[in-house]
Amino acid sequence: MSDAKAVEAALARYDSEKGKHLEDLIRLTRIPGVSFDGFDPAEVERSAVCTKGILEAAGFENVELMRIPGTHPYVYGDWLKRPGAPTVLLYAHHDVQPPMREEVWKSPAFEPTERDGRLFARGIADDKAGVLIHAASVASWLRTAGTLPVNVKVIIEGEEEIGSTHLGAFLEKYKERLRADTVVLTDCSNFDTGVPSLTTTLRGLISMDVTVTGLDHPLHSGMWGGPIPDPVQGLAKILAKLSDDNGRPAVPGILDDVKAPSAAEMEDYRKLGMTDAEFRKQAGIEPGVKLFAKDEGLLTRMWREPSISVNSIQAGGKKIAGNVIMDAAWARVGLRLVPNMDHAKATRMLKEFIENNCPWGLKVEVVPEQGANPWMTRPDHPVFAVAKQSLGRGYGRDAVLIGCGGTIPFVDSFTRVLGNIPALLVGIEDPYTNAHSENESLGLADFHAAVRSQIHFFADLAAASAADAGFWGGKKDLGRT
Numbered sequence: 001m002s003d004a005k006a007v008e009a010a011l012a013r014y015d016s017e018k019g020k021h022l023e024d025l026i027r028l029t030r031i032p033g034v035s036f037d038g039f040d041p042a043e044v045e046r047s048a049v050c051t052k053g054i055l056e057a058a059g060f061e062n063v064e065l066m067r068i069p070g071t072h073p074y075v076y077g078d079w080l081k082r083p084g085a086p087t088v089l090l091y092a093h094h095d096v097q098p099p100m101r102e103e104v105w106k107s108p109a110f111e112p113t114e115r116d117g118r119l120f121a122r123g124i125a126d127d128k129a130g131v132l133i134h135a136a137s138v139a140s141w142l143r144t145a146g147t148l149p150v151n152v153k154v155i156i157e158g159e160e161e162i163g164s165t166h167l168g169a170f171l172e173k174y175k176e177r178l179r180a181d182t183v184v185l186t187d188c189s190n191f192d193t194g195v196p197s198l199t200t201t202l203r204g205l206i207s208m209d210v211t212v213t214g215l216d217h218p219l220h221s222g223m224w225g226g227p228i229p230d231p232v233q234g235l236a237k238i239l240a241k242l243s244d245d246n247g248r249p250a251v252p253g254i255l256d257d258v259k260a261p262s263a264a265e266m267e268d269y270r271k272l273g274m275t276d277a278e279f280r281k282q283a284g285i286e287p288g289v290k291l292f293a294k295d296e297g298l299l300t301r302m303w304r305e306p307s308i309s310v311n312s313i314q315a316g317g318k319k320i321a322g323n324v325i326m327d328a329a330w331a332r333v334g335l336r337l338v339p340n341m342d343h344a345k346a347t348r349m350l351k352e353f354i355e356n357n358c359p360w361g362l363k364v365e366v367v368p369e370q371g372a373n374p375w376m377t378r379p380d381h382p383v384f385a386v387a388k389q390s391l392g393r394g395y396g397r398d399a400v401l402i403g404c405g406g407t408i409p410f411v412d413s414f415t416r417v418l419g420n421i422p423a424l425l426v427g428i429e430d431p432y433t434n435a436h437s438e439n440e441s442l443g444l445a446d447f448h449a450a451v452r453s454q455i456h457f458f459a460d461l462a463a464a465s466a467a468d469a470g471f472w473g474g475k476k477d478l479g480r481t
């Protein structure tokens with residue numbers, strides 16, 4: 001069979017079996033594998049076992065659960081029967097975010113439900129679709145040609161949503177087995193529905209718990225109110241100081257390390273044609289609410305500037321609200337970092353700022369979580385051109401280069417440990433996916449296009465690599481700045 005015929009056969013096979021692959025996706029998504037503390041870890045274990053079964057059925061070999069003490073299992077598999085051909089490492093994660101507010105879901109969070117060409121469920125796009133893209137693309141080749149054009153390894157993580165805390169230990173233990181020429185991370189977003197995209201920058205993230213305490217128990221606000229500072233307003237004053245009038249983080253010096261986008265990057269962002277109206281529609285912003293930037297400036301603010309959010313806040317509760325002065329108030333604060341910022345330095349600065357701005361002698365305790373650095377790559381390795389070509393073929397539309405405001409802690413550590421191999425960040429989310437929020441959904445047309453792209457990619461990469469003796473040499477100067 002010629003190369004072109006083999007690709008056609010694999011694509012046709014996927015087309016005839018896509019219903020079965022979707023059934024696997026639905027089966028996997030029904031498992032509520034939330035990796036956060038306070039959720040049943042047995043469900044993440046079940047999700048790992050289900051993932052293992054899907055990879056085995058697809059034809060991956062040596063499929064196993066990989067474990068590091070103290071965290072949820074990773075799932076590994078490989079197919080390495082093409083000596084001399086490049087080795088591609090495929091990444092996705094099987095753990096999911098908590099479902100948040102049950103009453104806001106239009107259909108049950110863990111019962112995938114189709115509406116208007118999208119499947120709604122927690123984790124279906126982030127990132128269980130990634131698992132199935134890897135399984136379906138490999139299965140479609142092995143069930144037709146009986147072989148793959150390249151070698152593949154697959155790693156499906158179980159703790160991505162809690163910041164990949166044990167990744168360092170994991171890589172230390174398994175880095176030899178994970179060695180590859182390039183990595184495809186299927187956990188990102190397309191610029192818009194139907195627009196295939198390669199992500200070249202990621203923001204980093206630091207988060208901290210802030211607790212303000214003033215009393216050893218709540219007090220009657222009538223009998224005691226007046227002379228006593230209110231811890232809830234104390235916390236509110238701290239939080240109000242975190243940003244300036246234009247929404248930028250107001251911690252002194254926090255912007256000093258920010259690396260501005262190059263002229264070429266600004267031009268890439270401008271060409272994407274973002275408008276205020278489109279942005280408002282995608283994000284679901286109420287009329288009258290101000291935006292802190294305009295047009296392509298919106299993208300620069302999201303991708304190339306740090307941003308601060310109060311993720312959650314608590315003092316008493318709506319159902320038990322009484323006429324009291326609360327004893328304490330709590331908030332979780334998150335700061336997204338951009339290229340050239342360092343998570344340890346930013347954590348120190350934000351923590352000190354909060355501690356120094358607590359009013360009235362109230363007690364403030366700040367507990368930072370594990371931080372993650374930002375990441376960027378220069379897409380000048382020839383593997384990027386191959387990926388753009390394959391995405392174009394799979395989606396029937398030219399691929400674009402974009403940034404991403406989100407964080408994948410895995411990418412920075414992983415590409416560095418594996419010798420700064422080129423990282424292709426693709427994915428199946430779009431602006432309407434609502435990942436991490438309620439009513440998360442997967443666009444089915446894009447899911448099928450993503451599988452088709454990856455079927456092409458295996459063949460396109462093998463061909464480009466075979467045609468150019470210098471393909472893997474000399475240009476591996478990627479990695480973080």
Ligand SMILES: [Zn+2]
Pocket residue numbers: 093126127160187
């Ligand atoms: Zn994800």
